[in-house]
Amino acid sequence: MKRTNYYNVASQLQDQWPIRKALTLSDVDITHPFLTLPRQQVETYIVVYMNPQQQEHLRAEGQVGINAQDDDTGDMYIMKLKWRGSYYNLIGKWGKVVRGKGLDVGQEIKLRWSNSCLHFSVPQQPIGPVPPVPVPPVRMIAAPLVHDHWPIRKVLTSSDVDPNHPFLPLPRKSVEENILVHWVPQERERLRKEEHVSINARDYDTGESHEMKLKWRGNYYNLIGKWGNIIRHKGLGVGQEIRLRWTNNCLYFSVQEERFAAAAASGHDNWPVKKALTLSDVDINHPFLTLPGKAVEDHILFYWTHQAREQLRDEHQVGINARDDDTGDVYVMKLKWRGSYYNLIGKWGKIIREKRLHVGREIRVRWDNGCLVFSVPQ
Structure with missing residues (x-):
């Protein structure tokens, strides 16, 4: 679905589903039943259409009761939408939905909000006759690794290359679709129960092998074990891209030697960081x-001195000057490191009130002459 910069969403047609997600391992785990949904999509396509009482209850209590209808069967459920900070969980009868529909990893769920109710659908794949596939003679040959075939790619952040707390977080969806899909059910079950599984990892650039662990953290997976050694030996830094893939029962990774440079701001119309404000962003x-995290580290921290970045890493927050480009007002604020994202705190409540910010408006941010510059166009 094409993403737009504006969120003036018209009334939705029955066949329009603004939220789509491939189900993951945790989504179909009936021992801990909940469906995880991205925060921005929920707040853009669901929360914004709730009545004011529901929105206030969600903001105050962190969860709100809703009606949910399975459009495939017509069944209605009383469920809860729970705010988890960077994402939302749909809880209540989700375990019953998983069992009743026989949901599995990789199936697509579609959601929309209509007539004060959350509608969802998981279309069944049509089953037709499967043509016979010729079976070649069994030959145990290691498949060649294609240089440009890396389904998982990530630009390294400051937390990724911190040797004092060495781990590499990887997005849950990417891991489950490109790594765990190759595992046998027993291995996936062990990962879910024990939360970590030992794996073999090989540096494709050097041929070195490492014994590591993949650890399940709910919304993402951590690669741990020898990651600190890899950071030091390869001299990894912020902005480099790591590429990963699973083949021959081994996790291969590669970090090519390239030049990494962020584009310099070319004027007031150059805003490298843009975001539609969410419910938590405008909560006074x-x-x-x-x-x-990636946007901040690519377009803000990139211009900081080494000492300033070290202070942020050690103290987890740094005082900065922030200027409202729309009014010229200057504020003394703080940028706080939260691991995979950053918070701008200090005078933000005052800015919300004075600019009358609300969900869906776009804020634009850039770093210019030692100052964080922001704008919320009317």
Whole structure:
């Protein structure tokens, strides 16, 4: 679905599903039944259409009761939408839905909000006759690794290359679709129960092998074990891209030697960081603006001195000057490191009130002459 910069969403047609997700291992785990949904999509396509009482209850209590209808069967459920900070969980009767529909990893669920109710659908794949496939003679040959075939790619952040707390977080969806899908059910079950499984990892650039562990953290997976050694030996730094794939029962990774440079700001119309404000961004009771980790590190921290970045890593927050490009007002604020994202705190509540910010408006951010510059166009 094409993503737009504006969220003036018209009334939705019955066949329009603004939220789509491939189900993951945790989504179909009936021992801990919940469906995880991205925060921005939920707040853009669901929360914004709730009545004011529901929105206030969600903000105050962190969860709200809703009606949910299975559009495939017509069944209605009383469920809860729970705010988890960077994402939402749909809980209540989700375990019953998983069992009743026989949901499995990789199936696509579609969701929309209509007539004060959450509608969802998991279309069944049509089953037809399967043509016979010729079976070649069995030959145990290691498949060649294609240089440009890396389904998982990630630009390294400051937390990824911190040798004092060495681990590499990987997005849950990417891991489950490109790594766990090759595991046998017993291995996936062991990962779910024990939360970590030992794996073999090989540096494709050097041929070195490492014994490591993949650890399940709910919304993502951590690669741990020898990651600190890899950081030091390869001299990894912020902005480099790591590429990963699973083949021959081994996790291969590669970090090519390339030049990494962020594009310099070319003027007031150059805003490298843009975000549609969410419910938590405009909550004056807990005022902070959440910014994605990669965007901050690529377009803000890139211009900082080494000492300033070290201070942020050690103290987890740094005082900065922030200027409202729309009014010229300057604020003394703080940028706080939260691991996979950053919070802008300090005078954010005052900015919310004075600019009358609300869900869906776009904020634009850039770093210019030692100052964080932001704008919320009317």
